[in-house]
Amino acid sequence: MRVDLALIAGMIAPGSRVLDIGCGDGSLIDHLFQTKACDARGIEIDMAEVTQAVAYGLPVMHGDADVDLAHYPDNAFDYVVLSRALQAVERPREVLAQMLRIGTRAVVSFPNFGHWLVRWQLLATGRMPMTATWDRPWHETPNIHPCTIRDFFILCEEEGYVVEQWLAADDGGRRTPWRRFLNLANIFGEQGVFLLRRR
Numbered sequence: 001m002r003v004d005l006a007l008i009a010g011m012i013a014p015g016s017r018v019l020d021i022g023c024g025d026g027s028l029i030d031h032l033f034q035t036k037a038c039d040a041r042g043i044e045i046d047m048a049e050v051t052q053a054v055a056y057g058l059p060v061m062h063g064d065a066d067v068d069l070a071h072y073p074d075n076a077f078d079y080v081v082l083s084r085a086l087q088a089v090e091r092p093r094e095v096l097a098q099m100l101r102i103g104t105r106a107v108v109s110f111p112n113f114g115h116w117l118v119r120w121q122l123l124a125t126g127r128m129p130m131t132a133t134w135d136r137p138w139h140e141t142p143n144i145h146p147c148t149i150r151d152f153f154i155l156c157e158e159e160g161y162v163v164e165q166w167l168a169a170d171d172g173g174r175r176t177p178w179r180r181f182l183n184l185a186n187i188f189g190e191q192g193v194f195l196l197r198r199r
Contacts, residue, residue, distance in 0.1 A: 003191075004109040004193055011079075011193070015038060016032075018041070018077060018080075019042065021081060024049050024053075025053050026058035028083065042059070044062065044063070047062055066094070078103065092155075113148050116187050117131055149185055149189055152192060161196045165195040167193050168192055169193065
């Protein structure tokens with residue numbers, strides 16, 4: 001299981017109702033079933049991933065976060081998860097609003113475009129950076145709304161969301177030690193993971 005998914009799983013209470021948006025092959029859903037007895041399900045835009053998850057016996061449907069979240073009723077889930085997909089949706093602000101309409105809490109992870117290596121590559125080469133997280137050339141990436149950890153905090157403040165927990169981590173899964181220092185987390189964290197709720 002991917003590093004950010006393990007960190008996300010740690011934020012979810014046992015026995016919860018969970019919707020995993022952009023769930024891929026369903027590895028988080030399976031983990032939540034097996035270890036936390038959660039009622040977890042997912043939607044995924046990539047039909048090959050949906051087929052793989054369903055073949056494994058997981059409740060995953062084909063769907064698009066930008067369109068299909070509007071069809072879910074209010075407060076249908078305890079947690080709605082969006083892992084490493086915020087930067088790839090067309091309307092991130094609307095997707096977050098829908099997540100916190102259909103769920104009590106939202107868990108969001110995303111690659112931090114403010115990481116020092118990304119900054120250095122852009123400065124040194126004048127070209128769009130490529131790292132282990134940002135591993136495709138600019139013309140092939142699905143990332144249309146890259147953001148930084150600081151950007152995400154500002155968006156949450158503008159929208160009135162409460163950040164209950166957050167952490168910055170490297171790609172190896174080690175939490176960066178600057179939990180209380182946003183500026184350092186924004187420079188040295190390769191990804192951010194946030195647990196949100198409405199005010």
